[in-house]
Amino acid sequence: MEEDKDKFSEWYLRILEDAELIDSRYPIKGMIIYRRWGLFIIRQMQQYLEKLLEDAGHEPTLFPVLIPDNVLGKETEHIAGFEEQVFWVTHAGANELERKLALRPTSETAMYETFRLWIRSHQDLPLKIHQSCTVYRYETKHTRPLIRGREFLWNEGHSAHIDDEDARKNIEEIKEIYGKLINEMLCLPFMVNRRPEWDRFPGATDTFAFDTIMPNGKTLQIATAHNLGQNFSKVFGITYEDEKGEHKHVYQTSYGPSFGRLLAALISVHGDEKGLVLPPEVAPIQCIIVPIFFKDADKERIQKYADKVRKKLDELGIRNDIDYSDDRPGNKFYHWEMKGVPLRIEAGPRDLEKNELTIVRRDTGKKSQIKFDRLCEIPKIFDEITENLRAVAKKKFNERLIKVKSIDEMKKSSGRGILSLGWCGKDECSEKIEKHVDILSVDDGKGKCIVCGKSGKSINSANTY
Numbered sequence: 312m313e314e315d316k317d318k319f320s321e322w323y324l325r326i327l328e329d330a331e332l333i334d335s336r337y338p339i340k341g342m343i344i345y346r347r348w349g350l351f352i353i354r355q356m357q358q359y360l361e362k363l364l365e366d367a368g369h370e371p372t373l374f375p376v377l378i379p380d381n382v383l384g385k386e387t388e389h390i391a392g393f394e395e396q397v398f399w400v401t402h403a404g405a406n407e408l409e410r411k412l413a414l415r416p417t418s419e420t421a422m423y424e425t426f427r428l429w430i431r432s433h434q435d436l437p438l439k440i441h442q443s444c445t446v447y448r449y450e451t452k453h454t455r456p457l458i459r460g461r462e463f464l465w466n467e468g469h470s471a472h473i474d475d476e477d478a479r480k481n482i483e484e485i486k487e488i489y490g491k492l493i494n495e496m497l498c499l500p501f502m503v504n505r506r507p508e509w510d511r512f513p514g515a516t517d518t519f520a521f522d523t524i525m526p527n528g529k530t531l532q533i534a535t536a537h538n539l540g541q542n543f544s545k546v547f548g549i550t551y552e553d554e555k556g557e558h559k560h561v562y563q564t565s566y567g568p569s570f571g572r573l574l575a576a577l578i579s580v581h582g583d584e585k586g587l588v589l590p591p592e593v594a595p596i597q598c599i600i601v602p603i604f605f606k607d608a609d610k611e612r613i614q615k616y617a618d619k620v621r622k623k624l625d626e627l628g629i630r631n632d633i634d635y636s637d638d639r640p641g642n643k644f645y646h647w648e649m650k651g652v653p654l655r656i657e658a659g660p661r662d663l664e665k666n667e668l669t670i671v672r673r674d675t676g677k678k679s680q681i682k683f684d685r686l687c688e689i690p691k692i693f694d695e696i697t698e699n700l701r702a703v704a705k706k707k708f709n710e711r712l713i714k715v716k717s718i719d720e721m722k723k724s725s726g727r728g729i730l731s732l733g734w735c736g737k738d739e740c741s742e743k744i745e746k747h748v749d750i751l752s753v754d755d756g757k758g759k760c761i762v763c764g765k766s767g768k769s770i771n772s773a774n775t776y
């Protein structure tokens with residue numbers, strides 16, 4: 312799965328269906344059904360993120376999914392960026408609508424029409440709101456479940472500020488909040504790349520992207536944060552009265568992680584040949600109890616013991632289940648390993664005799680015994696699993712950060728991770744670079760151009776999804 316690209320794609324598509332995360336057989340291309348296992352993980356992320364945003368002063372909102380064409384089209388650069396991707400509602404029954412209505416591709420325009428009404432004075436600022444919702448984009452590139460769809464789930468945050476400084480401060484706060492979601496909760500390593508001018512969000516003055524690396528070496532953008540400057544506030548007329556009674560345009564930012572892409576990265580980065588490996592915090596089932604008995608005479612007392620374990624886990628607030636199916640224990644083990652359950656608890660006759668249990672970690676496969684009255688130590692084991700997943704993923708990520716010094720080296724390393732290289736700043740050189748990799752960021756470092764040798768800037772690049 313590590314090296315072979317096609318093998319990874321195959322593995323990815325198979326695990327989505329086998330683990331019942333989603334079903335991609337819905338009869339509209341690029342639209343999927345989220346099933347229990349996938350939706351549970353997404354809800355965990357959503358709740359965690361919403362709390363962080365609300366603690367940082369965001370108010371929850373929910374705007375309508377439809378945006379009138381004249382509102383969507385107000386900011387010309389913005390609409391130009393999305394024009395090809397908008398789904399339009401043109402009819403109600405047999406009647407053609409007076410105005411075409413767009414299914415939101417993102418909510419800047421819908422919200423900022425209202426920001427104009429909500430913001431009056433400097434006391435109304437900063438204004439920070441967020442919403443978790445679906446957005447719609449008619450993707451023309453090859454669609455891929457959770458990674459590139461025509462309907463996707465995200466959380467979008469929007470803010471308005473008195474000045475540029477306060478807007479920038481908010482972006483820094485968002486970087487921290489997203490960092491917690493991505494790395495602390497999901498144990499995923501990432502890099503924030505400031506996108507080059509030509510790759511910014513339509514209408515933004517600056518775009519920061521959160522990129523992670525998939526097992527096939529391609530990067531996946533999992534979240535973005537944009538500085539919008541006064542572009543939208545000037546077009547939508549969002550002004551406030553300052554202390555001297557003067558009317559000024561607000562400064563704005565917007566940002567969002569894609570829950571689908573986060574789930575895709577979670578599955579891919581931590582998964583192995585047996586299937587999913589889930590951090591305990593997001594796992595729908597954290598402990599699966601497997602009763603083991605060899606003769607029918609044992610059945611009743613083992614079941615009693617398993618029930619007692621379950622009761623204890625319930626008391627400890629651990630999400631758990633007992634597998635009472637008729638399958639052989641070996642098959643049960645495979646099944647729950649494939650589903651990524653962090654800890655398996657086996658309850659057999661020998662365990663019962665000693666009043667203990669056999670526990671097996673999904674991340675390391677390590678087997679050990681635990682006394683019944685030490686089950687309260689399981690949360691500590693969960694912490695160890697979480698730390699281990701984070702460390703293993705970080706190590707793999709670091710191995711994929713590659714410095715290249717020549718075009719030849721770049722060709723050899725393209726598709727293996729994030730390549731950093733030098734670029735003089737001239738188009739003729741970047742064209743040669745972009746034949747092999749996409750440019751994630753251009754910074755004022757000092758690098759020697761890998762094409763012409765002149766000194767200039769430094770670039771992060773990769774093959775991207």
Ligand SMILES: [Zn+2]
Nearest residue numbers: 735740760763
């Ligand atoms: Zn050059």
